[in-house]
Amino acid sequence: MNVPHKTDSIVPDFLAGMGEDLKRGLVPVRLFNNRDIHELELRRIFARSWVFIAHETELPNPGDFVTRPIGEDPFICVRGDDGAVHVLLNSCRHRGAQICRAEMGNTRAFTCPFHGWSYKINGELAGVPARRQGYRELELSEWGLFSAPHVASYAGLIFANLDPDAVPFEQYVGRYRWYLDIQFALSPGGMEVIGEPHRWLVDANWKQGAENFCGDSSHTQMTHRSALEVGIIAAAAAGAPSKEHGLHVHDCDGYAISIRQNPGETLFWNYPEEVTRHFDPTRLSPAQFALAKRSLVHNGTLFPNFSFLHLGITDNAERPPAGFLTIRTWQPKGPGRMEIWNWILTPKEAPDDYKRRAYQVGMSSFSPSGSFEQDDVTVWPGTARSASTVFAELNNVKLNYQMGLGSMSDIAPLRDWEGPGTAVPSNAGESGLRTFYKTWLERMTISNPIRSDAR
Amino acid sequence: MNAPFDAGTEAEATRFLNREAELLDNREFHRWLEMVSANIRYRVPVRTTRQNKEGRGFSEKAFFLDEDHGTLKTRVLRLDSEFAWSENPATRTRRIIGNIRVRSATADTVALASNLAIFCYRGDAAAPIILTAERQDILGRENSAWKLADRLVLLDTTVLGMESLSIFL
Numbered sequence: 001m002n003v004p005h006k007t008d009s010i011v012p013d014f015l016a017g018m019g020e021d022l023k024r025g026l027v028p029v030r031l032f033n034n035r036d037i038h039e040l041e042l043r044r045i046f047a048r049s050w051v052f053i054a055h056e057t058e059l060p061n062p063g064d065f066v067t068r069p070i071g072e073d074p075f076i077c078v079r080g081d082d083g084a085v086h087v088l089l090n091s092c093r094h095r096g097a098q099i100c101r102a103e104m105g106n107t108r109a110f111t112c113p114f115h116g117w118s119y120k121i122n123g124e125l126a127g128v129p130a131r132r133q134g135y136r137e138l139e140l141s142e143w144g145l146f147s148a149p150h151v152a153s154y155a156g157l158i159f160a161n162l163d164p165d166a167v168p169f170e171q172y173v174g175r176y177r178w179y180l181d182i183q184f185a186l187s188p189g190g191m192e193v194i195g196e197p198h199r200w201l202v203d204a205n206w207k208q209g210a211e212n213f214c215g216d217s218s219h220t221q222m223t224h225r226s227a228l229e230v231g232i233i234a235a236a237a238a239g240a241p242s243k244e245h246g247l248h249v250h251d252c253d254g255y256a257i258s259i260r261q262n263p264g265e266t267l268f269w270n271y272p273e274e275v276t277r278h279f280d281p282t283r284l285s286p287a288q289f290a291l292a293k294r295s296l297v298h299n300g301t302l303f304p305n306f307s308f309l310h311l312g313i314t315d316n317a318e319r320p321p322a323g324f325l326t327i328r329t330w331q332p333k334g335p336g337r338m339e340i341w342n343w344i345l346t347p348k349e350a351p352d353d354y355k356r357r358a359y360q361v362g363m364s365s366f367s368p369s370g371s372f373e374q375d376d377v378t379v380w381p382g383t384a385r386s387a388s389t390v391f392a393e394l395n396n397v398k399l400n401y402q403m404g405l406g407s408m409s410d411i412a413p414l415r416d417w418e419g420p421g422t423a424v425p426s427n428a429g430e431s432g433l434r435t436f437y438k439t440w441l442e443r444m445t446i447s448n449p450i451r452s453d454a455r
Numbered sequence: 456m457n458a459p460f461d462a463g464t465e466a467e468a469t470r471f472l473n474r475e476a477e478l479l480d481n482r483e484f485h486r487w488l489e490m491v492s493a494n495i496r497y498r499v500p501v502r503t504t505r506q507n508k509e510g511r512g513f514s515e516k517a518f519f520l521d522e523d524h525g526t527l528k529t530r531v532l533r534l535d536s537e538f539a540w541s542e543n544p545a546t547r548t549r550r551i552i553g554n555i556r557v558r559s560a561t562a563d564t565v566a567l568a569s570n571l572a573i574f575c576y577r578g579d580a581a582a583p584i585i586l587t588a589e590r591q592d593i594l595g596r597e598n599s600a601w602k603l604a605d606r607l608v609l610l611d612t613t614v615l616g617m618e619s620l621s622i623f624l
Contacts, residue, residue, distance in 0.1 A: 103504040103512075103613065195517025196501045200615035226536035230529055316525040339614065344517075360521050364529075369499075369520050371533055374541035374619035381618065 011445060012036045014396055018441050025402030025430070027437055032205040033387035037444075038335035045304050045443055046071030048163040050172045052306035052329055053077050053087060055193045055343060056156040063106045063121055068341075069331050070160060075148065076100050076110070077158065080122045087148035087160040088123045099145070104196070110145075123147050155184035156191055157327075159306075174253030175420035179300060182292050183310050183325060187278040189348030191325055194359045198342040200368045204380035205387070206305055206338040207440070209330035212376065213299045213307035215248045215258030215432030218403060223379055227371040231317035232364075236262055237296040243411065245296070248404075248429050252421025254439040256432030257300035259291070266293055270312020271323035271347070278349035287418035300432075303439050305330040315364035315371075324358040326366045336384040340377075342367055401437070404429020464560045468567050471594060471601050476550040479623055484531040487623070488524075492595055492602040497522040499588075499608040499624055513609060519620055520608075527623075534621075541621040547576040548622055552590075563596040564604070571608070571624065575617060584617045586610065588624060 014028050015037075021027065031037050053068045054077040065078035067090060074090040076099075088110075092099050097114040100107075109126060111118040116129040123145040128135050148160035152169035154177075159169055166172070173180065184191050212219070220238050221228070228238055236245045237260050247259040261267075268276045281289045299309040307328050312321040325345040330338050344362035346355050366373045383399075386392060402408055409429060417423035424431060471490070478487040491497075501517035522530075534542050554570040569590050574583040588610045595604035608624045 101504075102506045102509070105506050105509050107506075196503050196514045198501060198517070198519065198615075199613065200618070200620075202618045222538075223540065225538035226533045226540075229536050229538070230533045232529065316523075316529045318525060356516075359516065359518075360526075363518055363521060364526060367519065368615050368617075369620040371530070374621045375539065377618040378541040 010036055011040065015441070015445060018437075021398060022401075022434060022437055022441065025400065025405040025408075025434060026398040027401050029383070029387045029392050029397045029399050031387070032207065033336040033384040035335050038332065040444060041304075041332065042071040045440070046162075046332070048161070048166065049304050049443070050150075050152065050159040050161045050166070050169050050302075051304070052157060052302070052327070053160050054085075054158045055191075055327075055345075056085075056153060056158060057192045057348075058104070059085065061106065063108055064104075065100065065107060065121070066104045067100055067102070069339075070148070070162060072332060074098065075160070077160075078107075078121050082122075084122075085151055085153065085158055086122050087151050087158075088119075089146040091146070092117055093125065093143045093145060094128075117143075119145050155180070157184065157306075173302065174255075176252050176255040176257075176300075176302065178288065178420050179249070179252070179257045179298070180302070180308075181284055182288050182295075183298060183308055185283055186280070186292060187347040187349050188280055188283070189278070191345040192348040192355075193343045193345050194355055195344075198363075198367045199339055201333065201337065201339050202377045202380065203337050204377070204384045205336060206330040206332045207436075208380040208383060209328070209338065209340065209376075210301045210303075210305050210307060211433045211436045212380075213258075213301045213309065214256040214436045215250070215299070215427065216430065217246060217248070217258055217260075217427035218430075219376075219379075223375050224372050226375065227365070230371070232315065232371065233311075233313045234296065234321065236260065237311060237313070243425055246427030247423055247425055248427055248431055249417075249419065249421040249423045250431035250435040251438075252419075252435075254435065254442075255300065255303060256421070256435040257298060258427060258432060259295060260297040260427070261291070261294045262296060263294050267296055267312070268293060269295055269297070269310050269323035269325075270321040271350075272354065275323070275347055275350045275354060278347055291419070301436065303436070303443075305332075309366060313361055313365050315361050322354070322358050322361045324362040326362055328366075336388060340368075401430045401433055404431055405434070464565055465555065465557050467601065468557060468565050468594060469555050471603075472552050472555065472569060472592075475603070476552055480548050480550055482534075482545060484534060484623075488528060488531055490601075490603055491524060491527060492597060492604040493524050495522070495524050495527065495603060495605070497527060497603075497606045499610065499620075502610055502613045504613055511609075512613070519610070519615070520624070530623075539621075541619040544578065546622055549574045565594045565601075567592050567594070573622065573624065575622065577617075586612070586617070586624070590624075 059079040062081045076088045092112040094117045099110040099112045118126045125140045125143045149164045150161040245260045250256045297311040301307040310325045312323040314321045328342045346358045411426040414423045499520040501514040503512045505512040551572040556568045558566040571588045573586045588608045591607040593605035594601045
């Protein structure tokens with residue numbers, strides 16, 4: 001499958017100085033709602049990055065499928081008879097109709113409702129009607145469904161990459177895997193998705209969610225003040241910026257993570273003992289396991305639009321907190337709109353009662369009805385609105401991402417941090433967000449930004 | 456539960472649903488909570504588009520809301536805050552309840568289904584976001600007053616068209 005490189009749309013001129021702007025902590029507001037940016041992102045970012053598409057536990061059996069977007073293109077993610085996962089373009093090779101019109105289910109074949117071309121679940125063309133009368137020379141083997149040239153499965157997470165020349169997933173993730181392993185590989189069974197994902201529309205750009213999960217710790221006190229007031233989260237987990245609990249890691253091979261911890265305590269994001277006893281120290285390095293043990297909150301984004309949040313919280317101040325993991329994708333739907341997809345996970349070994357409890361707590365905080373998320377998505381559309389103003393265009397308005405930059409802060413990065421990336425023992429900073437935009441700019445403005453050396 | 460019911464039961468149930476809608480539209484959430492049983496089970500399942508042979512697509516594990524009295528109360532307390540930005544300024548809602556069907560009734564419980572349309576106006580948007588659903592409710596009589604004991608809201612949409620579900624259904 002060829003990804004057209006040459007048809008890239010124009011790079012908007014306001015990106016020309018963004019590299020220098022970023023060094024000063026400035027980001028042009030227009031990138032949050034701009035047609036040219038959006039078109040370029042679909043081609044240079046979503047068609048060339050490793051994009052999260054599904055979790056293994058959503059597809060336990062052969063024939064299980066889900067339909068998911070990559071950028072704005074429709075794909076089917078299906079488990080084949082051999083157990084392998086196929087990522088197929090949801091478009092009939094005959095005349096382009098969508099061959100799969102359900103969002104999930106189980107099937108033995110995908111048969112086009114237009115003229116009846118029928119495909120096996122691995123994407124091969126199995127048959128066409130009236131073959132002897134009309135298609136005597138049709139080579140079925142040449143007309144299978146288009147598929148993503150690269151699919152990778154890591155710790156239950158399935159990613160696809162539409163770039164035939166993409167670097168391997170391991171190389172794409174780089175040293176950030178050190179942090180991902182802590183979330184996804186702590187117990188032998190790994191993490192398991194509970195139920196079907198939430199899907200909802202927000203009139204904000206996809207980057208708004210992606211950057212938020214890179215470590216926008218200082219918004220918690222204001223955006224989420226109502227949730228803090230009702231006492232459903234520990235002060236250390238969501239409280240004011242502090243040296244004691246906050247840790248921001250930036251420039252970890254292009255990615256960032258925000259950590260809240262309580263050194264000396266056994267926390268594991270408030271998972272109860274019936275769950276934590278399955279956490280296996282031999283699966284991680286001692287430093288990784290020690291970090292998991294003292295952690296209250298971890299949140300990060302694997303560029304471009306896959307984010308995770310691991311935390312313990314409750315849905316009622318009279319009940320104890322419960323740990324859970326949410327993963328989400330911020331799917332672009334035009335320049336000023338996104339669809340959020342949200343999954344809630346627990347370790348596979350957790351008892352069923354705990355899974356249900358963790359789901360309730362996750363839903364109550366981070367979902368369309370979540371007491372935290374409700375207020376995020378209320379604020380974000382404002383930025384998309386500002387981005388589309390004539391005023392922003394005429395004045396090349398730039399936003400302030402300077403928190404904690406250089407001499408703005410007197411807190412130096414840790415010299416002895418045991419993990420990868422640059423770790424700052426403070427969450428009064430926006431270094432993770434600056435990392436996100438550095439990565440974004442690099443991939444937007446270099447025509448072949450993450451090409452394999454072997455090419 | 457299969458005892459015969461009469462027009463009086465249906466009228467009482469209708470009065471209950473209309474009163475509830477009035478309180479919710481008027482944002483009198485604490486008074487609404489008084490109509491909710493301490494043992495309430497309140498669920499809004501996630502829905503997915505499925506082939507017809509695989510059913511109607513309502514999840515058994517995933518929910519937009521899965522509440523008991525304590526969590527509903529927590530949500531109401533949060534909405535009391537002036538910093539609950541999703542509802543300050545508030546969504547202006549108008550609930551239309553119709554097609555009320557009493558499924559079964561005894562002296563102390565009524566099982567009923569109804570159709571719900573909620574028109575939601577936010578900010579200066581001139582057009583509403585509309586949510587429609589079937590409600591399946593059980594009302595229980597407690598100390599001579601009807602209370603909402605169980606609610607299952609079956610949404611017609613799979614993708615929520617509103618940025619936050621910060622209202623009660």
